[in-house]
Amino acid sequence: METGAQTHEGKILILATEACAYPGADSVGQAHAGYPANTYVLRVRSPVMFPERFYMDCFRKGIDGIIVMSCGEECPYPGAYKALAERIDRVYQLMKAEGIDLHRLRLTAICTVCNRAFLKEVNDMNRWIVEHGPVQWKKAA
Structure with missing residues (x-):
């Protein structure tokens, strides 16, 4: 890295379902495992x-990055996961139209004890954001 070069420590938002992913995130804290403070x-x-x-x-x-951590097919609400996947596909279309890289939004299933999977998702997103910088919007024509 050049002297004086800056790295972008972007913000990561996680939408964690209370039935599965949030307890998984909580298990990370209980294990005293750390993840980036920008999360x-x-x-x-x-x-x-x-x-x-x-x-x-x-x-x-x-x-700069959003991870939707759901229950996957194990969702307690019938049809919700399929509807969520369809919604995320529509968001991808909006992102494409605005020139936003699709890697900035991830949909993943995290279980109640999946602290390694939780950490991997967060760390992977953080590395990607540091490497690619802030969100770039299409220039107005």
Whole structure:
């Protein structure tokens, strides 16, 4: 790294389902394992409740990466995971239209004791953000 060069420590937002992923995140703390301080965990009932614009607004307000940690097919709400996957696909289309790299949004399943998987997702996103910098929007024509 050059002298005086700066690295971007972006912000990571995690939407963690209260039934699966949030207890997984909690198990990371119980294991006294650390993850980057630029990570914000939001406990949610079901991430399918967040509309497409929510994600775009997060990027506009300075979030550099979003990880949606769900229960996957084990979701306690029938049809919610399929609806969530479809919603994330629509968000990807909005991201493409704005020139935002799709790696900035991830959908993953995390179980109640998956602290290694939780840490891997967070650390992978953090490395990617440090390497690629802040969100780049399409230039207005």
